[in-house]
Amino acid sequence: MKRRVFLKGTLASSAVAVAVGAGILNPRQVLAAWPKPAFEAKSMQEALNGALGSDLTDPSDAIQIKAPEIAENGAVVPVTVSTTLANAESISILADGNPTPLAASFALAANTKGSVSTRIKMGKTSNVVAVVKSGGKLYSARKEVKVTIGGCGG
Amino acid sequence: MAKGTIKIKANLSGDVCNVKSLIKHVMETGQRKDAKTGKVIPAHFIQELSCTHNGKSVLSANWGTAVSANPYLSFEFSGAKPGDKIVLSWSDNTGDSDSAEVTLS
Numbered sequence: 001m002k003r004r005v006f007l008k009g010t011l012a013s014s015a016v017a018v019a020v021g022a023g024i025l026n027p028r029q030v031l032a033a034w035p036k037p038a039f040e041a042k043s044m045q046e047a048l049n050g051a052l053g054s055d056l057t058d059p060s061d062a063i064q065i066k067a068p069e070i071a072e073n074g075a076v077v078p079v080t081v082s083t084t085l086a087n088a089e090s091i092s093i094l095a096d097g098n099p100t101p102l103a104a105s106f107a108l109a110a111n112t113k114g115s116v117s118t119r120i121k122m123g124k125t126s127n128v129v130a131v132v133k134s135g136g137k138l139y140s141a142r143k144e145v146k147v148t149i150g151g152c153g154g
Numbered sequence: 155m156a157k158g159t160i161k162i163k164a165n166l167s168g169d170v171c172n173v174k175s176l177i178k179h180v181m182e183t184g185q186r187k188d189a190k191t192g193k194v195i196p197a198h199f200i201q202e203l204s205c206t207h208n209g210k211s212v213l214s215a216n217w218g219t220a221v222s223a224n225p226y227l228s229f230e231f232s233g234a235k236p237g238d239k240i241v242l243s244w245s246d247n248t249g250d251s252d253s254a255e256v257t258l259s
Contacts, residue, residue, distance in 0.1 A: 034201045039218035051216070076222045095220060099185070103220035109212045112231040113170075116213075119222040121183070 039102050044094060047102040048131065051092055052138060057131055060085065060139035067128050067145050074124070074147040080117040081130040083139075088114035090133040096142075097126025122147045160254035164240045171234035171258060173205060173213075175227050175242055183219040200225065203244045207234060234258055 038050025048055040066080040081091050091114065092105040103120040114132065122128075127142040162175040177200065184197025197219055205213040212231040236258050243253030 034216055039216070078226070080228075098220055100218060100220065102218055104215060104217045106213060106215045106229070108229075109210070109231065111233045112212045112229065115230060117226070117228040119226050121220045121222055 035105075038105075040100055041102065042100060044096055044101050044129070047094060047100070048092075048138075051102055051105050052090070052131065052133060054138060057138040057140035060132070060141060063130050063132050063139060063141035065128055065130050065141055065143040067143055070146040070148065071122060072148065074122045074149050076119050077122050077128075077145060077147070078117070078119050079128055080115065081132075082113075082115035083130075083132045083134070085114060085132055085134040085139060088132050088134045091116050092131045092133075093118070093120060094129040094131070095120060095122045095126055096129055097124045098122060101129075156250050156252040159252045160242055160244070162240070162242050162254050162256050164256045164258055166234055166236065166258050169234055170230055170232050171207070171238070171240065172230045173228065173240060173242070175254075177225050177227070177244060177252075179223065179225060179244075179246070181219065181221055181223040181225060185219075198246065198248055200244045200246045203227070203242065205229075205240065205242045207231060207240055208238050 035050050038047050041047040041050050045055040062085045063083045067077060071077040079093060081093060088108055090105060090107045093103045094101040095103055104118060106116050122145060125146045127144050129140055129142045131138055131140045159178040160175055165172045179200055180198055182195055182198040186195045187193065188195055199219045200217050203215040204211055213229055238258045239255055241253055241255045243251060245251040
């Protein structure tokens with residue numbers, strides 16, 4: 001009896017998987033090509049230019065960065081960036097002490113809240129920098145995170 | 155194509171949908187060396203993600219090697235209601251990809 005229920009379950013879930021596989025929107029269709037120069041850039045300026053087209057940002061306290069004061073493990077640093085800036089079109093997260101500072105860039109729809117949470121790797125004590133594009137302008141905030149064990153694998 | 159790498163939860167509160175996901179992926183930076191052979195372990199990381207709500211994009215992301223292994227992602231959007239379909243998909247630098255769908259209840 002249990003085996004029959006188990007098999008039924010497997011059949012159902014694989015059918016869903018096939019449907020999902022057939023129906024999804026592949027990210028490559030939605031986004032512009034992955035910005036290689038931005039992610040391989042070794043300086044903050046190059047990374048910002050590559051990802052956002054400019055490295056000129058206005059510091060803003062309307063951007064909050066929630067990250068630990070001291071990261072126990074540099075390979076997994078939880079970061080939440082939220083902004084009260086209206087019409088946030090994108091949020092980018094950088095770590096200025098990393099060999100390649102740009103970690104992630106998120107493009108938001110009009111009905112998406114200006115807040116993203118993820119976890120990043122940090123090579124050493126440095127600043128997490130959040131850049132928000134709102135109304136065509138770039139705003140930034142930074143927060144220092146102390147890292148005891150570096151997370152880049154070097 | 156990878157399968158079953160995405161755990162996704164989407165909670166509805168009013169018309170605001172909170173999406174939390176955990177993706178199983180090595181996110182190899184390409185900077186580590188294999189201890190035994192001394193050879194560099196090649197980079198293997200998610201580059202692009204997209205999340206759609208009833209087929210319309212609510213979030214698209216470009217990631218680099220600095221996103222942690224087994225990445226966590228959470229964000230919110232409004233205008234959601236029960237029965238809506240949320241699809242999260244990723245593709246990586248080796249051409250691999252996966253996606254998962256959840257229906258709001």
